[in-house]
Amino acid sequence: MLSYVTTNQGKVREARAYLDGVEAVEFDYTEIQAGELGPVAARGAREAYGHVEGPVIVDDAGLFVDALDGFPGPYSSYVEETVGVDRAGELARSAAEADGDATARASFRCVIAYCDGEDFAATPEPVDRGERRGQDLGADERAAASTDDTVDAGRPRDVPVKLFEGVVPGRIVPPRGEGGFGYDPIFEHDGTTFAELSPAEKTAVSHRGRALEKFAEWFAER
Numbered sequence: 001m002l003s004y005v006t007t008n009q010g011k012v013r014e015a016r017a018y019l020d021g022v023e024a025v026e027f028d029y030t031e032i033q034a035g036e037l038g039p040v041a042a043r044g045a046r047e048a049y050g051h052v053e054g055p056v057i058v059d060d061a062g063l064f065v066d067a068l069d070g071f072p073g074p075y076s077s078y079v080e081e082t083v084g085v086d087r088a089g090e091l092a093r094s095a096a097e098a099d100g101d102a103t104a105r106a107s108f109r110c111v112i113a114y115c116d117g118e119d120f121a122a123t124p125e126p127v128d129r130g131e132r133r134g135q136d137l138g139a140d141e142r143a144a145a146s147t148d149d150t151v152d153a154g155r156p157r158d159v160p161v162k163l164f165e166g167v168v169p170g171r172i173v174p175p176r177g178e179g180g181f182g183y184d185p186i187f188e189h190d191g192t193t194f195a196e197l198s199p200a201e202k203t204a205v206s207h208r209g210r211a212l213e214k215f216a217e218w219f220a221e222r
């Protein structure tokens with residue numbers, strides 16, 4: 001049984017379009033602060049796997065505004081909680097305007113991280129193997145490392161995590177629509193904001209849908 005670990009029910013509704021029978025598990029794993037989505041999702045997947053003790057996916061997403069050099073990106077949650085979606089949208093549009101750009105171009109990115117405790121064969125999608133190094137270990141841990149097969153030359157092996165990324169281009173507009181969540185009302189793709197779409201319509205074109213599609217295809221083979 002595959003578990004989608006999140007506290008965001010909006011994500012689960014969207015995932016069901018691709019993953020029949022996925023179980024939603026509400027668990028608030030640690031979201032580390034990092035400059036990229038991949039390591040945040042990988043860290044979350046490891047923690048979620050430890051909690052569920054079975055195959056899990058988590059996803060980490062963000063809004064990347066061109067005129068703000070990709071900000072808020074991995075900091076999107078923080079910006080939503082502090083500045084709020086509407087003001088973040090105004091900031092994005094005025095930054096584009098200051099650049100002489102009538103369109104505030106942006107993209108949504110989503111990284112799905114899968115973990116089941118096993119290793120993965122090489123495919124185009126990357127595997128995150130963690131970053132703990134020997135020098136992070138105390139003397140006792142280093143001694144244990146020499147007899148423990150979960151460690152490699154003083155370097156504990158993190159559980160591998162497979163990553164699947166989806167990206168959708170769009171532009172930032174004044175808020176429209178009542179559906180979706182987060183930045184959906186200010187993100188327009190093909191003339192419609194994501195908040196104007198049903199979950200199924202959004203998933204058919206969204207960053208999460210694109211990442212889920214890649215994942216679902218790979219998972220069916222596993």
Ligand code: IMP
Pocket residue numbers: 008031059060061062063076077078080081180181182183184194206208
């Ligand atoms: P996280 O992936 O749950 O960490 O979300 C990061 C931030 O992006 C939060 O502020 C979410 O509300 C927002 N977010 C994530 N996915 C979406 C989406 O599909 N649409 C709109 N906002 C999103």
